[in-house]
Amino acid sequence: MADVLFLTQRIPYPPNKGEKIRSFRLLERLARRHRVHLGCLIDDPDDLQHRDTVRAMVADAHFGVLDRRRARMWSLRGLLTGEGLSVTYFGDASLRAWVRRVLTEVKPKAGVISSSNMAPYLLDEPARPPLLVADVVDVDSAKFAHYAREARPPMRWVFAREAVRVAALERRLADEAAWCTLVSEPEAALFRQVAPRARARVLGVPNGVDTAFFSPEHAAVSPYDGAGPVLAFTGHMDYPPNIDAALWLAHDILPLVRRKVPAARLAIVGANPAREVQALASRPEILVTGRVPDVRPYVRHATVCVAPLRIARGIQNKVLEAMAMGRPTVVTTAALTGIAAEPGRDLLLADGAPAVADAVLQALEPARALALGAQARRFVVEHHGWDHTFAAFDTCLRGLDGPEPVRGAAE
Known part of the structure; x- marks a missing residue:
């Protein structure tokens, strides 16, 4: 050695x-x-x-x-x-x-x-x-x-x-x-x-993902109260690109989704939320968690995972983790960089608030969500195991x- x-x-x-x-x-x-x-x-x-x-x-x-x-x-x-x-x-x-x-x-x-x-x-x-x-x-x-x-x-x-x-x-x-x-x-x-x-x-x-740890089989009680679908966005919330994405999602995308699905809610999950992100918690339809001991329950029980980054470098682990857990996932072009997933099959790709909101609405349809989640998991297992990458x-x-x-x- x-x-x-x-x-x-x-x-x-x-x-x-x-x-x-x-x-x-x-x-x-x-x-x-x-x-x-x-x-x-x-x-x-x-x-x-x-x-x-x-x-x-x-x-x-x-x-x-x-x-x-x-x-x-x-x-x-x-x-x-x-x-x-x-x-x-x-x-x-x-x-x-x-x-x-x-x-x-x-x-x-x-x-x-x-x-x-x-x-x-x-x-x-x-x-x-x-x-x-x-x-x-x-x-x-x-x-x-x-x-x-x-x-x-x-x-x-x-x-x-x-x-x-x-x-x-x-x-x-x-x-x-x-x-x-x-x-x-x-x-x-x-x-x-x-x-x-x-x-x-x-x-x-490229990064990989621990597909045994981030698995759809992970059993956990839902951290979400109440009824209605949940859009989840995860990451450290003092990082400028995540701050920008959280604010854009809350102010411009979520209202468009709620026009069609009034019960839709947003969970912003991650440590150290900036002041402007924390302020979003004043809206009853938005949960800002701060640091959580385990992100998996928030991903596993989300209806849709969204990564609406407009600024991004490298590869987004949040996207790989959501896909590994079999969740239907909506991303922007910036968030997809470095991940060779096929839009429309493995996840949904959209840019601009109206297009992202429309993609979220598609992912909320049960049959579409089931197909996207299964294919997302399959893609990550085949291409993003750590030993492989x-x-x-x-x-x-x-x-x-x-x-x-x-x-x-x-x-």
């Missing part, structure tokens, strides 16, 4: 949100074959309780603890250093010292990083591992460029600067890593535009048992 240094920007447990789900599954895969030395950060006090669970999975672990408010203030030093603010936010002296100790004492044969934000912990280290694999996941520079186009000054300037700084880091990381992986082939194609010299070493590695990581790490790769070879 080889020693592998694995760095993630947040503790990869519990696997209850996009970045944690992916990093947890990658950690599981690495730990099957190698001695893993995990370095990560915690910026949510609720995650402190999970340190022992994660320690039990690895040979060694270090958890840098960040206070979110202080980290945001400290990130402003990036304005002086020229770094991206999102990168400096995740800078932690204790983690940096631990990484250097592991590099010099353990001498791992490979370094795997999750997110470009973790790249500075390795790129400037002279003792860094001979094999570097970067699970970039999403093209963050493109995300910030999108935010810049949508924002008003002064945030427009902040986001535009961030897009430039992060793109420079992404290019350097791509040039120096043996492989860069992203969450979908469309995201990988976008990354190849950012880092064209590394295009032959960039792979799309993550097999590419074995290719990326095969250098552990062979000659050391040459870093930074231009293609």
Whole structure:
């Protein structure tokens, strides 16, 4: 077994949100074959309780603890250093010292990083591992460029600067890593535009879903009171794209559905709802749950699951989970990115409030709902099991048992 240094920007447990789900599954895969030395950060006090669970999975672990408010203030030093603010936010002296100790004492044969934000912990280290694999996941520079186009000054300037700084880091990381992986082939194609010299070493590695955990057979009491169909939208509700989708669903889509089905209700399920999302709970037809211990009952007993994202990066786990549980699912084009499901057969695709509302009404028809749910489950089982989707990581790490790769070879 080889020693592998694995760095993630947040503790990869519990696997209850996009970045944690992916990093947890990658950690599981690495730990099957190698001695893993995990370095990560915690910026949510609720995650402190999970340190022992994660320690039990690895040979060694270090958890840098960040206070979110202080980290945001400290990130402003990036304005002086020229770094991206999102990168400096995740800078932690204790983690940096631990990484250097592991590099010099353990001498791992490979370094795997999750997110470009973790790249500075390795790129400037002279003792860094001979094999570097970067699970970039999403093209963050493109995300910030999108935010810049949508924002008003002064945030427009902040986001535009961030897009430039992060793109420079992404290019350097791509040039120096043996492989860069992203969450979908469309995201990988976008990354190849950012880092064209590394295009032959960039792979799309989609997320999977635990089809045994997210199963229609999951028995749970319905969390919904009252009568009438329930539209469910899940996700962390402090994430700007989810906030935008929740507000659009509540203000523009749900009223159109209720014209035809007056008893229809909306459940917005997920942690840390922003103030404007929480305010939606004042409407009797809308439930805003906040953090829940298990999202499955809310998905299992929803009549329709809706993912009306207008802004999206990568792949939407919420869509895969709903499909795995056999629920009829309505998505926008943005929410379908990276998922090769066939609209009309595996799920329903619509853009614009009237079209989304019409798709929801179709999915509320019992026969249509039954057919969509069955086919959704079948698609996910066939195409999105974790062992199937993550097999590419074995290719990326095969250098552990062979000659050391040459870093930074231009293609």
